[in-house]
Amino acid sequence: MRHVLSYLKPYMKWMIFAWALMLVELLVELWHPLLMEKIIDDGVMKNDLHVIWKWGAIMIATSFLAFASGIANSFVAAYVGQQYGFDLRKHLFEKIQSFSLFNFGQFSTASLITRMTNDVTQMQNMVFMSLRIMLRAPLLIIFGMVMALFVHVKLALILVIAVPLLLVFLIWMMNKAATLFSRVQQMLDRVNSIMRENIAGMRLIKAWVRSTYEQQRFTETNESLMTRTMTVLRFVETITPVLLFVMNVAIIMILFIGRNEIHAGSAKAGEVVAVINYATRMTAALSIFTFITMAFSRARASAQRIAEVLITTVDIIDEEQAEGTTIQKGEIQFDCVSFRYPESEALALQDVSFSVQAHETVAILGETGSGKSSLLQLIPRLYDVTEGTIKIDGIDIRHLKQEHLRAAIGFVPQDLLLFSGTIRDNICFGMETISSEEMIQAAKDAQIHDTIMNFSQGYDTVVGQKGVTLSGGQKQRISIARALVRKPKILLLDDSTSALDVKTEANLLQALKTYSCTTFIVTQKISTAMEADVILLLKDGQLLAKGTHKELLKTNELYRKIVQSQLGKKGLDDVETSAQYDYIERK
Ligand SMILES: Nc1ncnc2c1ncn2[C@@H]1O[C@H](COP(=O)(O)OP(=O)(O)OP(=O)(O)O)[C@@H](O)[C@H]1O
Numbered sequence: 001m002r003h004v005l006s007y008l009k010p011y012m013k014w015m016i017f018a019w020a021l022m023l024v025e026l027l028v029e030l031w032h033p034l035l036m037e038k039i040i041d042d043g044v045m046k047n048d049l050h051v052i053w054k055w056g057a058i059m060i061a062t063s064f065l066a067f068a069s070g071i072a073n074s075f076v077a078a079y080v081g082q083q084y085g086f087d088l089r090k091h092l093f094e095k096i097q098s099f100s101l102f103n104f105g106q107f108s109t110a111s112l113i114t115r116m117t118n119d120v121t122q123m124q125n126m127v128f129m130s131l132r133i134m135l136r137a138p139l140l141i142i143f144g145m146v147m148a149l150f151v152h153v154k155l156a157l158i159l160v161i162a163v164p165l166l167l168v169f170l171i172w173m174m175n176k177a178a179t180l181f182s183r184v185q186q187m188l189d190r191v192n193s194i195m196r197e198n199i200a201g202m203r204l205i206k207a208w209v210r211s212t213y214e215q216q217r218f219t220e221t222n223e224s225l226m227t228r229t230m231t232v233l234r235f236v237e238t239i240t241p242v243l244l245f246v247m248n249v250a251i252i253m254i255l256f257i258g259r260n261e262i263h264a265g266s267a268k269a270g271e272v273v274a275v276i277n278y279a280t281r282m283t284a285a286l287s288i289f290t291f292i293t294m295a296f297s298r299a300r301a302s303a304q305r306i307a308e309v310l311i312t313t314v315d316i317i318d319e320e321q322a323e324g325t326t327i328q329k330g331e332i333q334f335d336c337v338s339f340r341y342p343e344s345e346a347l348a349l350q351d352v353s354f355s356v357q358a359h360e361t362v363a364i365l366g367e368t369g370s371g372k373s374s375l376l377q378l379i380p381r382l383y384d385v386t387e388g389t390i391k392i393d394g395i396d397i398r399h400l401k402q403e404h405l406r407a408a409i410g411f412v413p414q415d416l417l418l419f420s421g422t423i424r425d426n427i428c429f430g431m432e433t434i435s436s437e438e439m440i441q442a443a444k445d446a447q448i449h450d451t452i453m454n455f456s457q458g459y460d461t462v463v464g465q466k467g468v469t470l471s472g473g474q475k476q477r478i479s480i481a482r483a484l485v486r487k488p489k490i491l492l493l494d495d496s497t498s499a500l501d502v503k504t505e506a507n508l509l510q511a512l513k514t515y516s517c518t519t520f521i522v523t524q525k526i527s528t529a530m531e532a533d534v535i536l537l538l539k540d541g542q543l544l545a546k547g548t549h550k551e552l553l554k555t556n557e558l559y560r561k562i563v564q565s566q567l568g569k570k571g572l573d574d575v576e577t578s579a580q581y582d583y584i585e586r587k
Contacts, residue, residue, distance in 0.1 A: 410483030
């Protein structure tokens with residue numbers, strides 16, 4: 001809680017101002033029973049109209065003062081609450097932006113969204129209330145008791161016994177409620193997660209006729225959310241009846257003892273009325289305290305969830321001495337690289353070593369799950385190696401500034417994402433200053449320019465929800481154009497040509513040759529691999545072989561099998577000796 005509240009520091013002056021305004025309200029509220037006592041004892045009982053008019057007028061004037069302070073306090077409280085929420089969301093967003101893929105794995109997407117929205121709103125409400133009523137209620141309770149003691153000690157003792165007992169009860173309830181509210185927030189995560197999956201996966205759900213099942217799943221989770229919320233609400237709602245019962249018993253006792261005191265001549269009617277007035281105001285303050293208890297318990301659970309994100313240690317950060325040098329050539333060297341995904345036991349890559357000259361094209365081939373994507377993701381440091389080193393232009397990438405490293409890399413991941421906006425926005429993503437000619441050239445090289453020109457709005461065609469829906473191959477080529485526009489020194493294509501026909505792919509590969517960059521292409525297609533300067537053949541996370549198409553045909557049995565399975569025997573024509581050919585036949 002303390003960490004999350006530290007973001008209130010910049011608004012300390014405003015908070016003090018709000019509390020000062022609240023104090024004015026409080027003082028008026030505490031003074032009014034005394035005024036009432038004076039009006040009754042010196043005015044009504046003695047039939048002195050002057051006293052009634054004078055103190056009545058003061059009561060009305062101070063009520064206006066309290067009213068004006070209350071309104072000003074509300075404005076300030078709303079301002080601080082909203083600013084605080086804004087800052088909290090901003091810091092959360094910045095923190096999440098700095099997350100590595102490992103950090104992302106620690107939270108579900110739905111949970112991060114709930115934390116940035118609902119949890120921040122809970123904190124915002126809590127800050128508003130703390131400035132508006134949270135302090136006022138306890139202060140009214142404490143000073144109400146002090147003032148009641150000042151008016152009549154014996155009568156006020158009833159309140160001195162009843163109120164602390166109630167406070168202990170309230171604090172106990174508050175602790176219990178905080179645990180229950182954190183369970184509600186967890187269930188809210190779950191509901192959001194199912195909603196998100198359903199909206200994102202609507203196509204699949206419809207195709208697999210899973211709507212009824214999904215509705216059932218959502219209803220069950222939604223019901224659990226409702227049940228948990230009702231449990232906690234029912235729990236906190238028991239507070240009010242207990243509170244009213246205890247305070248009403250206290251008021252009856254004050255009346256009963258007060259009557260005896262008046263008869264004995266040790267109390268005046270006005271004093272009894274004043275103590276009862278304090279008791280009534282304290283009852284109202286305690287009711288507000290219940291409301292605060294609920295908001296505070298909920299906010300405590302939310303604060304913890306927000307703090308979990310804010311204090312997450314980002315595992316990939318720049319070293320203090322990180323070199324500010326930019327990548328000039330694009331030579332890449334893997335030295336005994338092993339890699340294990342966090343929270344995974346098996347190694348995804350094992351002792352992989354190879355080096356690639358600048359401007360070479362490298363094809364990465366291997367069966368599914370052999371570690372191709374993992375290898376690619378290590379180059380821009382989306383993950384850090386578990387063992388070994390990766391060097392670019394002779395520098396360990398951990399010694400480079402991430403910003404410089406990534407600026408030199410054009411990465412087209414396997415799971416493509418186009419942002420809502422125009423095709424232009426998507427291609428120029430992060431490179432808004434480039435000229436139209438450069439953008440068009442990148443689109444032409446990515447073999448998507450003609451398709452774009454066929455859209456009525458051309459490059460200004462909106463994609464996504466409110467625009468055209470693109471095919472997988474079109475998305476792939478726009479993503480490639482997005483990478484090419486950066487004029488990268490290193491281009492990483494993770495199975496990014498899988499949806500392209502042979503001719504388009506050949507044209508793309510031809511166009512890529514005009515870029516002076518080192519290119520890694522993860523592919524399943526021998527036709528693509530054949531075009532590369534070097535082929536890396538992976539199996540179970542290990543580098544099985546490295547070489548050109550011809551070399552691997554001669555030396556690697558698995559490669560020959562792949563070639564034969566895709567190109568038939570003709571593909572093996574490069575095998576030099578018939579003996580080798582026969583060998584493959586036998587296999
Ligand atoms: N985020 C992850 N957390 C844990 N393990 C993972 C993760 N991603 C991949 N793996 C595991 O790492 C291994 C290598 O996966 P990788 O995605 O690199 O293979 P790949 O060769 O690219 O496969 P494909 O051709 O299917 O894309 C697999 O065993 C996979 O289960």
